[in-house]
Amino acid sequence: MTRLPQTLDNRHWVAKVSAAILAGGGMTFAIMAVLGRLIGTNGDPRSLSAQALMWLTAILWVLVLGTCFLFPTGRRAWAVLGGGCVVLWGLFLLLRALS
Amino acid sequence: MKIRSDILRVYREVHSWVGICVGLLLFVAFFAGAISMFEQPLQNLTSPQLDMPPPLPLSRTPDLLEKIFSAYPQARQTYTILLAPDRSIPGRVAWPVHPPHGHDAGPMFVATLAPDGALVVRQQAITPVAHFIDMLHQELGIPLPHAISRPFMGIIALLYGIALISGMLLFLPTLARNLFAFRFREGPRKLWLDLHNLLGFFSLPFHIVMALTSVVFAFHDPIFAVQSRVFGTSHASQHLPTHTRPHPITADQHPDAPLLTPTALVTSLGTQAPGFVPTTLAYSQGHGGMMLRVSGQDSRYSMRGPTAGFATVDPRSGKILSADYLPGHQKTGFAILTVFFALHFGSFGGNAIRWGYVVLGLAGAGMFYTGNRLWIDARRRREKAAGLSRDSLPTAILARLTPGWTAGCISGTAIILLLGLVKPDIMTGNAVTSVYYAVFLGSIAVFLFRPQKS
Structure with missing residues (x-):
């Protein structure tokens, strides 16, 4: 019998879920911030762009939470989502500095 | 797959x-x-009938308003004209008993005129079932x-x-x-x-x-708070799209002009938005003068609220100032977002x-x-x-909690609805809460502690 090179399990579920909530949440907010910057929204809750971005954030967060169990380890989950969070917020700050 | x-x-x-x-x-x-x-x-069915003359015709509302404002000056701040009065608000005009804060208006006064022209005011008696x-x-x-x-x-x-x-x-x-x-x-x-x-x-x-x-209903406030922190910088405001400017600009231009009568307003809405059936005209004194929000239905389109779509209207000219949430008159983007709300509330198609x-x-x-x-x-x-x-203890508890919880929820709801139908007068907020939770917890207790079948 051959073993799969890497078998997925739920041993690190606390780390994976917390990564999805915290780092993943931060990353989805960063995606919102970058996109909002690119389309030039002003964040007024009455405006269409702000409402659309709010929906997008909620949907992305649910997706990250639902797929975080696919990371092989908790450490990997934190690295990818945390890394994404840092990079995207960096991109946002860069965009803000350039404008 | x-x-x-x-x-x-x-x-x-x-x-x-x-x-x-x-x-x-x-x-x-x-x-x-x-x-x-x-x-x-259900609210109409479970509310006691108020002892009031039938609502007067819409055309006589200005008379009624004048009498209300002289007897209850605070009503000038916020009042609602009802185009379709029903059992829970059986008058032509209603206004909050206490100054409103937030979404929940609290108890309302309801008023109409007696056949001899005298003002009749009652506090709304809604059974909160x-x-x-x-x-x-x-x-x-x-x-x-x-x-x-x-x-x-x-x-x-x-x-x-x-x-x-x-x-x-x-x-x-x-x-x-x-x-x-x-x-x-x-x-x-x-x-x-x-x-x-x-x-x-x-x-x-x-x-x-x-x-x-x-998820959106629960977290939209924090997400918008982040947005205003992130985007609310001074150099972002130059991108301000035109449709997001505060609305009541036109309303302020003739602050002394008289308000349009409800009949004229409904007619004006009928030509601007045919097919939209207005149900309430909510007036409120805002920073920019008198504001008017019209709620109503149009079963051909999705509606933003559980039972209605909305339009912001100039109370003096009757012109629609914002159609962002007006069924059938929304811009594509707003219409798409409204579909999400309508799909939650089932507020489309009647x-x-x-x-x-x-x-x-x-x-x-x-x-x-x-x-x-x-x-x-x-x-x-x-x-x-x-x-x-x-069974182990957790399995046994869950095997009993599941039917107890569901039966408790169903029977608790059924009993408060029945009591509301039969005895609407005694069903105050506290009574409704106690009856429901007594039945709910009682049902859970019965299922948890009944002797095990051998």
Whole structure:
């Protein structure tokens, strides 16, 4: 019998879920911030762009939470989502500095 | 479709643990939500009849307003003209007893004129049964303080999202084989499983909408707060799109001009938005002068609210100032976002859709019940295989809590509705709450402590 090179399990579920909530949440907010910057929204809750971005954030967060169990380890989950969070917020700050 | 077996195992664990954590709460949300589809008619049915003359014709409203303002000057600040008075607000004009804050207006005064022209004012006597059921729906049946209940609901909605994603993944590989399977001869487990999959698969779009909208309802304030921190800088404001400017600009230009009469206003709306049937004209004194928000229905389109769409209107000229939430007159983007709200509330297509939503809501509640039965059954089998002669404590508790909780929720709701119908006068807010929770907790206690069958 051959073993799969890497078998997925739920041993690190606390780390994976917390990564999805915290780092993943931060990353989805960063995606919102970058996109909002690119389309030039002003964040007024009455405006269409702000409402659309709010929906997008909620949907992305649910997706990250639902797929975080696919990371092989908790450490990997934190690295990818945390890394994404840092990079995207960096991109946002860069965009803000350039404008 | 083939998915690696270890991925399936991971998601089976995730699905069953998340499911067991949220199943009973979501049962209450869906059951109470299904009943709340007809919150307004239920509120009318369970409210005592106010002793008032019939509402006067719309054309005489200016008379009535004048008399109200001289007797109750505070009514000038906020008042509502009712174009379709019903049993719970049986007058032509209503205004809040206490200055309103936030969404909840609280108790209202209702007024009309007697045949001899005298002002008749009554305090609205609504039995809070229908509202209580709506709150059960919004707070998942757990009476937490308001500050916590929203985020709590949001967390449950996020878990519900995880349960949906994992459930979909689990069902996909066996979709073709098991979709229409209904194995009622192979023991209860297969039957519950087939029923669970059937309900889950065929109402999947409904569940996706419910999960996403609930997350948004719970967390939109914090997300908007982040947005205003992130985008609310001074050099962002130059991008201000024209349609986001504050509305009541035109209304301020002739502050001394008289307000349009309700009859003229309704006529003017009829030409600007044909097909839109206005039901209330809500006037309020804002920073920019008098503001007017018109609520109404148009069953040809999706509506933003549970029972209505809205327009901001200039109370002096009758011109529609904002059609962002006016059914059939929204810009494409707003119309798309409105569809999400309408899909949550079932506020499109009139009563046929509402009845459809009652069925979908009850089917959803049924799916959560079958999910719990599956969990209990799977644990029982595992415990039997491990050599236990009887259920372990957690299994036994859950096997009793599940029917107790669901029966308690259903019978509690039924009893407060019945009492509201028969004795609307005694059903105050506290009475409704105590009766419901007495029945609910009583039912759980009966199921938990009744002697075990041998």
